[in-house]
Amino acid sequence: MDDSSEGTGQEDQQEGSWLRRRLSGSRRAEREAGTSAGDEAAAEPTPSSLLPVSVPQQTAIWTDSHCHLQDDPDPAETLALARVARVGRVVCAGTDAASSRRAVTLANELSGVAPGSSAPYASGVGTTEVWATVGLHPHDARAGLGEVTEFLDELSADEGLRRSRVVAIGECGLDYHYDNSPREAQREVFAAQVALANRHNLALVIHTREAWDDTFSILEHEGVPSRTIFHCFTGGEQEARRCLRIGGFLSFSGIVTFANAAELRQVVTHCPLDHLLIETDSPFLTPVPHRGRRNSPSNVTVVGDTVAQLKAFEPEVLAAVTWLNTEKAYGLGV
Numbered sequence: 285m286d287d288s289s290e291g292t293g294q295e296d297q298q299e300g301s302w303l304r305r306r307l308s309g310s311r312r313a314e315r316e317a318g319t320s321a322g323d324e325a326a327a328e329p330t331p332s333s334l335l336p337v338s339v340p341q342q343t344a345i346w347t348d349s350h351c352h353l354q355d356d357p358d359p360a361e362t363l364a365l366a367r368v369a370r371v372g373r374v375v376c377a378g379t380d381a382a383s384s385r386r387a388v389t390l391a392n393e394l395s396g397v398a399p400g401s402s403a404p405y406a407s408g409v410g411t412t413e414v415w416a417t418v419g420l421h422p423h424d425a426r427a428g429l430g431e432v433t434e435f436l437d438e439l440s441a442d443e444g445l446r447r448s449r450v451v452a453i454g455e456c457g458l459d460y461h462y463d464n465s466p467r468e469a470q471r472e473v474f475a476a477q478v479a480l481a482n483r484h485n486l487a488l489v490i491h492t493r494e495a496w497d498d499t500f501s502i503l504e505h506e507g508v509p510s511r512t513i514f515h516c517f518t519g520g521e522q523e524a525r526r527c528l529r530i531g532g533f534l535s536f537s538g539i540v541t542f543a544n545a546a547e548l549r550q551v552v553t554h555c556p557l558d559h560l561l562i563e564t565d566s567p568f569l570t571p572v573p574h575r576g577r578r579n580s581p582s583n584v585t586v587v588g589d590t591v592a593q594l595k596a597f598e599p600e601v602l603a604a605v606t607w608l609n610t611e612k613a614y615g616l617g618v
């Protein structure tokens with residue numbers, strides 16, 4: 285679309301800034317190793333320069349690229365807390381017609397709303413962007429896509445999808461683990477949503493579980509949308525390669541913090557930086573060490589810290605990279 289040129293400009297600017305931070309980090313490491321010639325501080329390190337390198341976290345701005353804030357009992361309060369945790373952007377994923385409507389309403393009501401002046405919310409980022417997706421989850425495929433397409437038509441005829449802050453179709457896909465809807469219905473409804481993403485030039489958010497072959501064959505048949513996101517990726521190396529081969533983004537959730545997720549952490553270490561996203565999928569999948577509590581977008585910082593560690597990057601670099609990747613994956617560069 286015509287927002288791509290502006291998007292590129294923003295990306296260059298931000299990319300430049302995180303690269304600079306990375307470079308200054310490596311120069312600092314050089315100094316500490318005493319390899320920077322002509323630097324007196326390096327010749328005689330002060331006690332403080334011997335401390336482990338730690339970049340102040342308050343400069344990171346995080347993105348939760350997939351949550352269900354519309355299912356939260358108090359979305360405004362939860363979003364205010366996310367701002368305090370320096371989460372500057374969230375994408376609310378719809379799972380049926382009603383939740384998609386709520387996601388769009390929230391995106392329009394809460395995006396960019398400045399926090400009140402009360403003390404608990406004085407810190408953090410100034411405002412948080414909220415975006416929405418519209419779709420039908422495979423669990424509910426038996427309900428049919430009628431109400432979802434009606435809603436999309438309504439928005440298109442009214443303000444338009446983009447102005448309504450709709451950036452993707454989904455979450456949709458196939459779930460052969462739970463089989464809550466007949467597989468035939470799941471395939472039909474998923475194929476129709478791939479077609480919708482292509483028709484409206486929107487991103488596609490995929491939920492797939494134990495159904496990789498059918499997922500890829502439907503994508504091939506309908507045509508892979510130019511921006512495709514594999515939300516809450518839990519496949520192995522082989523599936524990751526298949527997703528990347530078709531240009532897909534891999535979005536990692538709090539599962540990366542689970543003790544039994546060694547294989548997934550291996551996938552994270554190999555995932556190319558330019559196709560990596562982070563998400564909470566809140567209120568589900570609360571990361572360690574907050575298990576047992578309701579998940580919220582604030583916890584994307586925990587996911588981000590874990591992924592940063594696996595990639596051997598400073599958290600703020602990972603925050604910047606995933607900010608830019610979310611922009612590309614959802615086509616937000618406006």
Ligand SMILES: [Zn+2]
Nearest residue numbers: 350377455565
């Ligand atoms: Zn989800």
